[in-house]
Amino acid sequence: MTPDEYCQQKAAASGSSFYYAFLFLPPERRRAITALYAFCREVDDAVDGVSEPQLARAKLDWWRSEIANLSAGRPQHPVTRALAPAAASFGVSAARLNEIVDGMQMDLEQSRYLDFKGLERYCYHVAGVVGILSAGIFGYRDPRTLEYAEQLGTAFQLTNIIRDVGEDARNNRIYLPLEDLKAHAVTAADILNARYSDAFATLMRFQARRAQAYYDKALGALPQADRRAQRPGLIMAAIYRTLLAEIERDGFRVLDRHTSLTPLRKLWIAWKTWIGA
Secondary structure, X not given: OOHHHHHHHHHHHHOOOHHHHHXXXXXXXXXXHHXXXXXXXXXXXXXXXXXXXXXXXXXXXXXXXXXXXXXXXXXXXXXXXXXXXXXXXXXXXXXXXXXXXXXXXXXXXXOEOOOHHHHHHHHHHHHHHHHHHHHHHHOOOOOHHHHHHHHHHHHHHHHHHHHOHHHHHHOOOEXXXXXXXHHOOOOHHHHHOOOOOHHHHHHHHHHHHHHHHHHHHHHHHOOHXXXXXXXXXXXXXXXXXXXXXXXXXXXXXXXXXXXXXXXHHHHHHHHHHHHHO
16 A cells, blocks of 8 residues: 555545545645645544553654654655655645644643633644645645635634534543633533533534634635635535534534534535535
8 A cells, every 4th residue: 555545545534524625636736635634633543542641642752753754854654655745845844743743732631621712722733733734735825825724724623622522521521611611601510411401502602603703714814816726625614614504403412412414415515615616
């Protein structure tokens, strides 16, 4: 199996909406973004798939050393070998990759966020940086496009947090800021014990409005000159906003179920957005 095939398999197996955004790209850019996505999956799995924190830290340290190998021109892992051309052609830098690893490290160090400022920092590392790197792979002329990409990444992560409230709680994680819980009279115990209430629904509507505001801010920042090049991000925005609307229509039943869109629906949204952008 070649490094590119390894990354393709990693992306396809995840079932992520990102996969559908990659389909319409030219081969070189598609290989680069698939390799970046596979890197994100690998470092995320280093934390989520390990029950012993010390082992997870060791794995992240290994990835930091592998990023250094990539910079030195001697990558060992299939993902970093696949990333090597992207590093040269599209500015996928070691500093940015290490920022992503920093975000995964945060998951080992805290399972609660007191306020949105702290959560926003986390979102930057695990999603905003990915947005910036992705924008470079898709291509841009106006540097303001990087602001759009960072904000869009945060919007995606906020949507993921809303979707995964119950799953995260079962792993003793609450990403909803504790200041928001307090303001809406919802306790951490309510989340951990999957207790629905009118207060919880109001809390989640507040979270959804915040995510939508980030989508609006991101799309408003995208320069028209780069709109066609950034169509994969627009596809993701369309898919994720549809998912967010589905969650809201379902009454934010996120504590005991996982809302998702069918592959056919994602493909339809992707195609419609690609030709319409």
